[in-house]
Amino acid sequence: MAETTIDIRTASPVRHAAEVYRRSLVAHLRSIVEYPADFWVMASSGALWQILQFAFIAILFANVSAVAGWGYHEMLLLIGFLTLTGGTTAMLCDGVWSIGSMVIKGEIDYRITRPAPVIVQVASTHVGMQAFGEVTLGAAMFVYGWIGAGLSPALIPVALLLLACGLVIEMALMTAMCAVNFWVKGTASIFGFILVDLQENVMRFPLGIYPAAVRVVATFVVPLGFASFVPVQILTSRLSAWWLIGPPVAAAATVAAAALVVRAGLRSYDSAGH
Amino acid sequence: MTHTLAVDRALAVISLKRRLAYKANWVFAIILGGGAMLSGLALWRNLLGDGTLGGYDWDSMRAYMIIGFFTATLAFGGADWAIADRILDGLIAVDLTKPMDFQRARAAEFVGSMVSTVPTAVVGSAIAWLVFSPPAPVSPLAGALTAVSILFIFPLAFEITYLSVLVCFWTRRYLGIMWAREAVLSFFSGIMVPLALMPAPLQIAAWCLPFPHFTTTPSNIYLGRVDTPGALGLIAAEAAWVVVMWFAGRLVFNHAVKKVTVHGG
Numbered sequence: 226m227a228e229t230t231i232d233i234r235t236a237s238p239v240r241h242a243a244e245v246y247r248r249s250l251v252a253h254l255r256s257i258v259e260y261p262a263d264f265w266v267m268a269s270s271g272a273l274w275q276i277l278q279f280a281f282i283a284i285l286f287a288n289v290s291a292v293a294g295w296g297y298h299e300m301l302l303l304i305g306f307l308t309l310t311g312g313t314t315a316m317l318c319d320g321v322w323s324i325g326s327m328v329i330k331g332e333i334d335y336r337i338t339r340p341a342p343v344i345v346q347v348a349s350t351h352v353g354m355q356a357f358g359e360v361t362l363g364a365a366m367f368v369y370g371w372i373g374a375g376l377s378p379a380l381i382p383v384a385l386l387l388l389a390c391g392l393v394i395e396m397a398l399m400t401a402m403c404a405v406n407f408w409v410k411g412t413a414s415i416f417g418f419i420l421v422d423l424q425e426n427v428m429r430f431p432l433g434i435y436p437a438a439v440r441v442v443a444t445f446v447v448p449l450g451f452a453s454f455v456p457v458q459i460l461t462s463r464l465s466a467w468w469l470i471g472p473p474v475a476a477a478a479t480v481a482a483a484a485l486v487v488r489a490g491l492r493s494y495d496s497a498g499h
Numbered sequence: 500m501t502h503t504l505a506v507d508r509a510l511a512v513i514s515l516k517r518r519l520a521y522k523a524n525w526v527f528a529i530i531l532g533g534g535a536m537l538s539g540l541a542l543w544r545n546l547l548g549d550g551t552l553g554g555y556d557w558d559s560m561r562a563y564m565i566i567g568f569f570t571a572t573l574a575f576g577g578a579d580w581a582i583a584d585r586i587l588d589g590l591i592a593v594d595l596t597k598p599m600d601f602q603r604a605r606a607a608e609f610v611g612s613m614v615s616t617v618p619t620a621v622v623g624s625a626i627a628w629l630v631f632s633p634p635a636p637v638s639p640l641a642g643a644l645t646a647v648s649i650l651f652i653f654p655l656a657f658e659i660t661y662l663s664v665l666v667c668f669w670t671r672r673y674l675g676i677m678w679a680r681e682a683v684l685s686f687f688s689g690i691m692v693p694l695a696l697m698p699a700p701l702q703i704a705a706w707c708l709p710f711p712h713f714t715t716t717p718s719n720i721y722l723g724r725v726d727t728p729g730a731l732g733l734i735a736a737e738a739a740w741v742v743v744m745w746f747a748g749r750l751v752f753n754h755a756v757k758k759v760t761v762h763g764g
Binding site: 262263266267269270271273274277280281284285287288289292293354355411415418419422423426427430433434435436439 | 523527530531534535538539541542544545546552553670671672674675676678679682683685686691692696697698701
């Protein structure tokens with residue numbers, strides 16, 4: 226099958242980077258297809274986590290009627306939103322988890338010499354296969370919550386915009402956290418794990434259950450709130466439409482912050498020892 | 500076969516030292532486990548108020564969450580990848596030539612690595628204890644029996660991990676297996692949500708499995724939700740699971756090891 230190619234001498238830098246990213250990701254997806262059992266094990270484990278997450282919420286609401294004023298379907302919306310953005314992040318930029326090992330092994334050298342942004346090359350080196358299960362179940366929870374909460378179909382474009390912003394925030398924060406490994410040497414992305422832990426343990430509940438300091442930090446310092454809690458509040462009319470400006474601004478800010486961290490990391494990169 | 504206790508001890512010490520070399524992991528484990536505990540405490544504080552759910556009030560839930568942190572730190576802290584890598588990298592071919600019992604050797608290493616999580620579990624629990632002042636055990640005997648039930652987590656965690664890692668002989672990959680095991684363990688142990696809040700059929704299903712002994716058994720004994728004969732019965736059930744899963748591990752291994760293909764010459 227003939228593939229379209231672009232001339233790197235004439236293509237715009239953004240288009241060129243996008244094409245490199247697409248090709249790299251597609252190459253990885255092809256390798257996944259070669260090992261179907263591996264894919265199904267990973268996707269099933271991702272789905273299992275979400276099934277148990279759903280069971281957890283169902284058990285909780287069999288015993289209580291609301292969590293900080295949030296009903297069953299609103300909680301499903303929140304967790305579904307969180308799972309969709311988190312799962313899609315694992316699909317689209319799971320390679321950033323390799324920054325630590327690439328720095329230690331000096332494998333960034335190779336990518337610096339290639340004519341494409343380093344972070345684009347690194348991010349597209351891996352696809353989190355568990356995400357296929359997570360996104361499927363996350364979408365199911367989101368849709369079920371949407372219908373149960375009685376949200377209007379007219380809100381779908383708004384939801385798509387908010388999901389896109391949430392995804393950008395997640396990807397940018399994950400990239401920035403994993404890029405800390407440029408300085409904190411180690412194969413494990415400890416700060417990446419902390420971010421995932423924050424998402425899975427703290428952000429899956431309405432921020433109203435936490436002390437004010439936690440709410441402020443989770444919304445304005447590390448703007449995870451704009452990747453799930455604020456969008457769902459907008460969709461369920463708990464916040465006014467004015468808040469719609471928040472997620473795009475937070476997305477732009479986190480992308481800028483991630484770009485700064487990655488650039489600074491690349492400047493400090495001194496390859497592996499010889 | 501010349502596998503002696505001295506061999507077990509040597510393997511456990513090596514594994515422990517390997518873990519102790521990475522001291523940042525202690526802080527990291529406190530941050531991760533502590534974060535989960537704090538968010539759990541915030542949730543239950545909000546839900547319980549001055550009332551009770553499933554027989555837990557705010558006082559008993561504080562103790563439950565801290566015990567859950569302690570046991571989860573032990574249960575999830577073992578070097579499971581070290582066993583999986585031996586199978587995935589083919590090192591098992593070398594292990595099979597050594598005068599050692601493969602399962603026993605891995606058990607020694609795993610328990611050694613679990614011991615490295617004890618400082619994290621103790622320090623994290625002590626801080627939580629000072630901050631949240633949970634109630635003391637219902638009696639000194641209950642406290643002692645809680646400690647005994649927690650000791651059983653060492654062999655139980657190894658055996659559940661070992662049985663799941665053996666699946667690598669067929670899947671040739673471990674990450675998905677690990678996540679699936681951790682998901683099931685988190686749910687059915689009561690770490691995610693106390694079993695007492697689950698519908699009856701789910702509770703019965705959970706108690707037919709070894710998982711509740713990771714959090715529900717120690718906390719039930721500690722809080723006096725079971726009397727002394729009940730506590731002894733739960734500990735006996737833990738011991739029975741240890742024996743059953745040990746032999747199940749041997750059975751599965753004897754079957755799985757036939758999948759090993761040694762190349763080269």
